[in-house]
Amino acid sequence: MNITLCTLFERNYHFGVAALANSLIAAGYTGELWVGYRGALPGWIVDSPAFDRVTGRLQAAPGLVLCMLELDTPLHFTYYKPTFIREMLEKHAPQSDVVAYIDPDIVVKCDWPALTGWFTEDGISLAEDVNWCFPARHPKRLLWARFFEPHGATPRRGLDRYYNAGFIAVSRAHLEFLDLWRRLCDLVVAYNEHAKELKAGGSAALFHSTDQDALNFALTVCEAPLNTAGPEAMDFAPGGYYLSHAVGSVKPWHGGHIRQALRGMPPSAASKWYYHFANAPIKAYSDGELAKRQLSLKIAAAIGRVYKRA
Structure with missing residues (x-):
């Protein structure tokens, strides 16, 4: 199974990209990490003798290449994830069976063979969020269904968990899921009047976690198998060993x-x-x-x- 990894960053989130890349090197991953960015690249990239300005490739370690892609989109990057993953599968890494997106405020704690057990060619891989308990007939889920129904998106299954959008792996078999997620993100952006922030309104708002809410509704509309881990997989609860996710507006850097x-x-x-x-x-x-x-x-x-x- 061919697996490609990607992330997105702008401004000082490049510090997170460096840590993510270092964690992948420590895990034993070999291959490419595609890095979509907006704005200027940091000195640790452009001043490196291993950086090729023509191709945008940085040989970060003997086994890891960072592939820099400058992006021109007005969207907050949180809404751009489904488009970026699809571009990976169709354009930048067409040999891939699975593309895994990882936010730049995440690091990998386990070795690469352990992480690959999360990926399959028939499913979508996810980790539960901080507030992971979200019953199938939760009031907000019912409101979402009413909102999206006129747009042709109707739930086909009930889910009792809420998943974090910072890590998601999608197999080539489910390109239509990426189209669905992107379309729902567009509807959420329009509803929130072209939201520029990750969060919108208070916790009771119809779409507070924006793209993540769109993701979780999309998962009820599609019927792809879900490869899921609990909140401990991102250090939201004790006992995890896969990833560590620095959520919130204040980042470690x-x-x-x-x-x-x-x-x-x-x-x-x-x-x-x-x-x-x-x-x-x-x-x-x-x-x-x-x-x-x-x-x-x-x-x-x-x-x-x-x-x-x-």
């Missing part, structure tokens, strides 16, 4: 760990895993800057052991 800890918010497991992979073999920081950040993280973790918001 934003720093301020001590300040956050003094507010009762100590470093998350995902922040700790981020720094585990932040700077080797790809170096996104100077050694001095990384040492300062790691010291800040340790102090913040110590504060968190004695003071935590209730």
